[in-house]
Amino acid sequence: MSTNTSTTDQTTAGATTAGATTDHSDDVGETSLAAYEPSGAGVSVGSEELTALGAALRSAADGTFGDTRAEMRALLVAEGLTRDPSMSVAEARDWTRNAIATLAAQGRGGAGFPTSLGGDGGLASSIVNFESLALADLSLTVKVGVHFGLFGGAIVSLGTDEQAAEFIPRVITLDLPGAYAMTEIGHGSNVQALETTITYDRQTDEFVVHSPTESATKTYIGNAAQDAQMAVVYGQLEVAGEQHGIHAVLVPVRDESGSPRPGIALGDNGAKGGLDGVDNGTIRFDQVRVPRSMLLSRYGGVTAEGVYESPIDNQNRRFFTMLGTLVRGRICVAGGAAQAARKALSIATRYGMARRQFDAPGREGEVVLLDYLAHQRKLLPAIATAYALAFAQDEINNAVATVQGKPVGERDQKAQRELETRAAGLKAVSTRFANDTIQMCREACGGAGYMAENGLTELRRDADVFATFEGDNTVLLQLVAKGLLTNYKEMWGDLDMLGMVQAAVRTFSGTVIERTAARPAIERIMATAQRTSDADTVLERSWHVVMFEEREQHVLDSLAQRMRTAGKDESKAFEAFNATQDHVLFAARTHIDRVVLEAFIAGIESCEDEESKRVLNLLCDLYALENLSGDRGWFQEHGRMSSTRAKAIIPAINQRCRELRPLALPLVEGMGVPEQLLQSAMLQG
Ligand SMILES: Cc1cc2nc3c(=O)[nH]c(=O)nc-3n(C[C@H](O)[C@H](O)[C@H](O)COP(=O)(O)OP(=O)(O)OC[C@H]3O[C@@H](n4cnc5c(N)ncnc54)[C@H](O)[C@@H]3O)c2cc1C
Known part of the structure; x- marks a missing residue:
């Protein structure tokens, strides 16, 4: 073990920060000390041998959900859920599809969903799962995020209890692969300006989902190019000629054989700057009809009499409340x-x-x-x-x-x-x-x-x-x-x-x-602060x-x-x-x-x-x-x-x-x- 030390004169070496060269003639010190000498025995953590300090630091940084993090690490190592970076886009997509299926088969799809729907009931567990997956492969992480987090999460948050009960069990098992179709060619950040229309047809008691212009095409949508069978689609709701702003509706986009449903045009965004395992694509709707029950109606829906009802009158407030639930x-x-x-x-x-x-x-x-x-x-x-x-x-x-x-x-x-x-x-x-x-x-x-x-x-x-x-x-x-x-x-x-x-x-x-919640700790620090010299x-x-x-x-x-x-x-x-x-x-x-x-x-x-x-x-x-x-x-x-x-x-x-x-x-x-x-x-x- 090296115990070498050396001295560097900062006046000549020059330390830089934020692009500026600084001269600290008073800052002369050793640039290295002996490498860490573990004071006690190593610690076995899962399949790893760690230093005692490393294990203790991990435990501190893992925080409240340390057990879930440890479980996920063990799972990722045991299943070898890392991807060879030399895979082609097609291979990467196949690998990612298989990997998400492995997670679902192991019962990981229920993270973050209510127990009444087959989930684990832990709100933060889906976040911890997502974070943990990022240690292994980011395409898998994002695909999990799109299907379970965005698609499933929107159904639970924006849908009624009945809608969640109908769809979530199939989301958890991955029997109903989903997409989250918000962004359009014309608008990404400005969601309130989306052009897709969701128009209620009183005669048939259905909604008609439509892309009125080229720029209304949904794009960059994860899972859209190959795998999604259903999408949560955001658009402008119109009922009896009146506009009610952005709402979300469930639209089946593919049948079980993978073919697009009538009126749905699906495209592939193709090669991207990364995330090769995620099949991002486009969706266009040509007067696609879905039953009234498909509008996610927790914050606004249409009654059997064809009347729009919402617990929140103000359109802006409704919009921000809806998006806020997806935090x-x-x-x-x-x-x-x-x-x-x-x-x-x-x-x-x-x-x-x-x-x-x-x-x-x-x-x-x-x-x-x-x-x-x-x-x-x-x-x-x-x-x-x-x-x-x-x-x-x-x-x-x-x-x-x-x-x-x-x-x-x-x-x-x-x-x-x-x-x-x-x-x-x-x-x-x-x-x-x-x-x-x-x-x-x-x-x-x-x-x-x-x-x-x-x-x-x-x-x-x-x-x-x-x-x-x-x-x-x-x-x-x-x-x-x-x-x-x-x-x-x-x-x-x-x-x-x-x-x-x-x-x-x-x-x-x-x-x-x-x-913040840290206030008591901060106040203790301030109360015990000592006066010392400027430096x-x-x-x-x-x-x-x-x-x-x-x-x-x-x-x-x-x-x-x-x-x-x-x-x-x-x-x-x-x-x-x-x-x-x-x-x-x-x-x-x-x-x-x-x-x-x-x-x-x-x-x-x-x-x-x-x-x-x-x-x-x-x-x-x-x-x-x-x-x-x-x-x-x-x-x-x-x-x-x-x-x-x-x-x-x-x-x-x-x-x-x-x-x-x-x-x-x-x-x-x-x-x-x-x-x-x-x-x-x-x-x-
Ligand atoms: C790989 C990938 C996967 C995605 N997956 C999905 C998905 O599954 N579902 C989905 O719905 N969407 C998805 N998206 C879309 C993504 O959410 C949008 O790209 C994002 O919200 C930004 O929108 P935009 O691309 O239209 O950019 P723009 O809104 O056009 O922004 C372009 C630039 O303009 C700047 N800008 C915009 N407005 C302002 C302003 N007011 N002030 C100052 N600067 C501004 C921004 O900072 C940015 O630098 C995905 C995108 C990518 C690339």
């Missing part, structure tokens, strides 16, 4: 993306622990990549963020179970809105993180990282679109900001500039940042909390102020909105960053293993400092950070990297990706 899809995508990033980080870090380049005086052999500060600075802050997101994900998974565990009519509306805001934000932040991290990991493995057999290129191709589906990230962040501006007051409107500006105009008394402060948790809070509060206040000033004249609403759009996105991001930090803090508080707690605290420092480092310019421009503190951040990051470097193996183990699922030839032998 689990976004949470799944957030969690799945973070898992893909953990897999990439596991590959790149294990490679970085073994690969050597260049001799250095006083060292035996060439230097291990992970002993280079630059390499540590790539991987360790990302590992810290991966841990932070694990705690944030656990928090939101628990929130789903709490908020949506009640019957629809009894749900806490404020908590539901908060859940939707967080889901949108976490999805945007996690998927951005995944894309950046996987690319970084690919580069961190040099040429080997570019070879498909080493697992990173397929991951990068597949995770890419997570930034777009289940809501484009830019659009989602606007949704987050709008939620913050309204302070969750009853304010219904679509995601347009007028709604946003009106929200700001109504926010007279200054914005109030919304609190030392940067390693104090209370300072991190204050900086994250002040940034969010300031950005939100100034956003409301700008919109209010500019938006008094409604006719200028678009200009007011558009002129602040960058500000809107920044406000949303700073909010989610704070939520993630607080979840991390709460997770550390509830961790019972002292050594894990110590390591998690180092990681939390790194997460907070790296995050603040990216906004040092903003903090200084706004007089919120002294130059002494701003300058102390990079040495503090380097210090934490040095301290965490020897723990690389347990840190990787703690991220929870079994070695058997890494699919990386360069790590063998």
